[in-house]
Amino acid sequence: MTGISAIGTYTPRFRITAEEFSDAWGQFQASGVNQKAVAAADEDALTMAYEAATRTLEVGDVDPESIDWLGFGTSRPPVAEEDLTARLGAMIALESETSRHVFTSSTRAGTRALWAGMDAVQAGAERALIVAADAPRGEPDDAIDHAAGAGAAAFVLECDGPARIVDRAEYARAFPGTRFRESGSETIDELGVTQYDRRAFTETIGGAIDGLKETWSPSAAAIQAPDGKLPYRSSGPVGVETDDIRAATTVHDLGDLGAASVPISVAKALENGYETILAVSHGSGAGADAFVIENPSGVPTTLDLGGETPLSYAAYLRQRGVVTSGPPSGGGAYVSVPAWQRSIPQRYRREAGRCPECGSLEFPPEGACRSCNFLGEYDPVQLPREGTIEAVTTISQGGAPPEFAEQQAQSGDYAAAIVAFEVSGERVCLPAMGTDADPSTLEVGDRVETTIRRIYTQEGVTRYGFKIRPLETA
């Protein structure tokens, strides 16, 4: 038997309402979506995966080194080719030997990762981490983009996890052209043959449910939700109640979460204590996965589905880079990719150094000790996520290095701070960019926490690293 032993979700802070689209376009094409989550300019599937995974490991009190299998599912990896589980694993401090797998090309990718994780646990893996993160994109004037949300969920799987996965089945039949993204294209297409699309959806979902070994009576159903109507319309024929779907749905408030749609709905159902949960994903092509989860005693869960910052439609276009022109061409102040790679322990995990002679902290952990002038190897020390602002400014247009001009055009002025971190009475300072907050709200003396975001992209290679945001008071 395989069970979920911890689960967590992440959604970006931005929300845009259907009314904003209606005001801009005269219509809103995503049925049943009242508002949706929008990723910030410095977020993508990888950073959202990091956020969800970090929360899940925290709520489950799981040591990352104990994870021996990682599965990452997204329909929209930030690069078309490159194994992002290497970076994700470095961000959450997995061992280099951890088995890693990417699942993509479909909104079913999140449940494919779950499926493979179950196989791994059944084959002897001790603890699997499944992360599904997505932020679909269409053209600004189509229904896919109007529905497209953003979010991530992560699960820890173990053979004796309390939320047991008691049944599963999958189903596929060829339905070309229902939802697809051509090679090199940034945006998803669909032909929009309504009855054909609907049939692909209902037949694969029904097929997966029919394939289950038993007939279940779920109290909640987490069904793939490309919009707010399809899951209800399509699932009547397969014996799922509308109320059961409503119990787990997130599409009305978060939009189409792609490969994270079903995983986030499962998290919501577990958080709400439903005992028998049916989870059915769908991916174009077409195929579906069905799972039945029994949750008699509850499972450690951290759910963050609220977003407090409303976006106007113009700000939405800016955040998504639709109306900005890209970074200016380069000149001085170049940081090479190999130089960046060497600093990954610092950029992802805030690894400082402790002086073996005098015990003071140094960042970056290289060069002569500023306290005692020792010149040698430092003992690595991971700084805590929380620190205190010691100096801060808000960088306005014109004050930013040109590498950040595109980001500033997308997301506006930002804070740049010097932040002090403490480990057993020793203090060390790091410079950090602010995110996830109005920069003017960050002041000297404020407590902040780090996260990982996109820093910038040069030569086609996105550099990720720590940023700071106000400490969540929740």
Added chain:
Amino acid sequence: MSDAYLVGAGQSDYGAFPEESYRSLFRTAFESALESVPKGLEKSAIDEAFVGTLGVGGRQLGLSGPAVTEHVGLEGVPCTRVENACAASGFSVRSAVQAVKSGMADVVLASGFEVMSDMSSDATKYWLGVSGETEWERLSGTTFSGVYAQMASVHMERYGTTREQLSRVAVKNHSNGAKNPHAQLGFECSLEDAMEAPVVADPLNLYHCCPTSDGAACALIVSEDVVSEYTDEPIRVAGVGAGSDSVGLFEREEYTRVPASERAADAAYQTAGVGPDDLDFAEVHDCFAIAELLAYEDLGFCERGEAGSLVEAGTTELGGELPVNTSGGLKSKGHPIGATGAGQVVEAYKQLTGTAGERQVEGATRGLTHNVGGSGGAAVVHIFEKEGESGVQA
């Protein structure tokens, strides 16, 4: 050990000059320096040259020293390019003084140049940040306006320094620069202008930031043995000091002082045997308004935390007890990075030879120049003293 003397100094105009090259600007400064020598100086007398430049734009990144000295006909003279960011030519003056004091040279050219206006503003900014700590500080989203704004945020928090006091630095320096024909922004500005300009990096607005500039400056440093060939009223390089520090602000113990400046000033005062009270004027590195206030404290013009009050009281304006940046400073005169330190010496020379025109400090006999690289990774201070009948009494 020979004493070193300043016998001539000159500069090009500072500004944006699409019709000029870095070489033609350098030639203007060089010829102006030669012409300023009271008893004349033939370029063939020059034994050695130091040229400060950061290399903005990369147009002649290697061998940028000989590229200008050969252009002006200093044939075959040993020439070294000096790079210490915005303090490049302050350090070229230091190198010239060292060459003279060591006895290896009698007549040395100390100089600098920079061209910053012949690129797009984005390309310029790529180059501006290059003297900041690149791997961490810059990647937190800062160029120098951001780093100095962080310093200002802490100074304001700790000492109650106000935005108005920052703006008063701009008002004072523009008032001086309006009297300097070489100044790039040679116009007066009102306190209101300087308070309400667009924000660049809070709390710093556009009037709290120096411009980007093209320009060149040259100074001639000679030994005790030959000084009488060039002038009857020698100006001695009485104080020499320099220091360095972490390149990144975040690597320093405190954010409201520039230890490299403190070290440079301590050494300069000590070698000159004088203190801040003995100065008649000072040219300090005001790349941002907060930098001038920090300089007041680092150079001992006032106690820690009192720089805002000092500028507010008018002590540092022309006619005040200690006029600072009579040239207009980096703010109004301009800041062609590699030329700035040598350009400060040009102002010191003018003040001490009584040729500063409308901005002349009456009876000036001793002045200080203070040139900072980056946010304080390097700093250099010189104290110049006028000798002879109208100079300081031994």
